[in-house]
Amino acid sequence: MPGAGAIVIREGRAEDAPWLAAIHRRARQAAMPGLREVHDEADVAGWIATTLMRAHRVMVAEQGGMPVGYIGFGRDARHGPMVLHLYLAPDHRGQGIGALLLKAAADALGPQLSLYCIARNAGALRFYRRQGFRVVACSDGAGTEEGEPDLLLSRDALSTECNDREDSP
Numbered sequence: 475m476p477g478a479g480a481i482v483i484r485e486g487r488a489e490d491a492p493w494l495a496a497i498h499r500r501a502r503q504a505a506m507p508g509l510r511e512v513h514d515e516a517d518v519a520g521w522i523a524t525t526l527m528r529a530h531r532v533m534v535a536e537q538g539g540m541p542v543g544y545i546g547f548g549r550d551a552r553h554g555p556m557v558l559h560l561y562l563a564p565d566h567r568g569q570g571i572g573a574l575l576l577k578a579a580a581d582a583l584g585p586q587l588s589l590y591c592i593a594r595n596a597g598a599l600r601f602y603r604r605q606g607f608r609v610v611a612c613s614d615g616a617g618t619e620e621g622e623p624d625l626l627l628s629r630d631a632l633s634t635e636c637n638d639r640e641d642s643p
């Protein structure tokens with residue numbers, strides 16, 4: 475339940491995977507109704523427990539002992555440090571938890587991060603812009619599982635540390 479205790483950010487564990495897969499599905503459908511999902515929750519849980527947690531890293535936001543959101547991040551051969559997943563349970567949006575999880579990724583990888591976002595996900599795009607990200611590329615999404623136009627966003631070290639200062643050029 476929202477507001478039921480402090481938010482704790484901790485390392486993800488394999489047993490979290492089914493909870494995180496359920497959050498993944500609910501978050502995506504709430505933000506982008508009708509989004510094409512080619513993997514069921516069990517497949518997503520398996521991928522989170524193996525690939526995302528073993529080859530990359532997962533941090534979980536927990537409230538009252540229950541996961542309410544998570545971020546998956548790591549280094550990508552093409553784009554460098556990347557956020558791979560960032561999802562909150564729908565009733566936990568709008569409370570600053572997304573920023574806490576993004577900070578956990580930046581603490582581990584540095585502020586210079588990239589990520590993909592589906593173009594119609596206007597709320598997430600506003601969140602990323604507030605966090606200093608800018609669109610650096612776009613595609614029609616023809617090669618993606620969702621088949622929807624998507625955007626590549628990046629944040630460089632300067633945009634988070636200097637550009638918001640009043641004396642910045």
Ligand SMILES: CC(C)(COP(=O)(O)OP(=O)(O)OC[C@H]1O[C@@H](n2cnc3c(N)ncnc32)[C@H](O)[C@@H]1OP(=O)(O)O)[C@@H](O)C(=O)NCCC(=O)NCCS
Nearest residue numbers: 501505560561562567568569570571572591597598600601
């Ligand atoms: C994107 C996300 C991680 C941002 O975290 P957050 O802590 O909610 O960040 P914000 O409070 O800045 O909210 C971001 C946007 O989410 C939406 N949102 C926030 N609270 C909401 C609520 N209670 N009801 C509906 N939408 C809400 C709004 O569009 C908001 O943008 P706005 O304030 O400019 O309107 C989180 O909202 C989320 O998990 N969204 C669904 C999944 C998603 O889109 N993930 C990103 C995939 S690239």
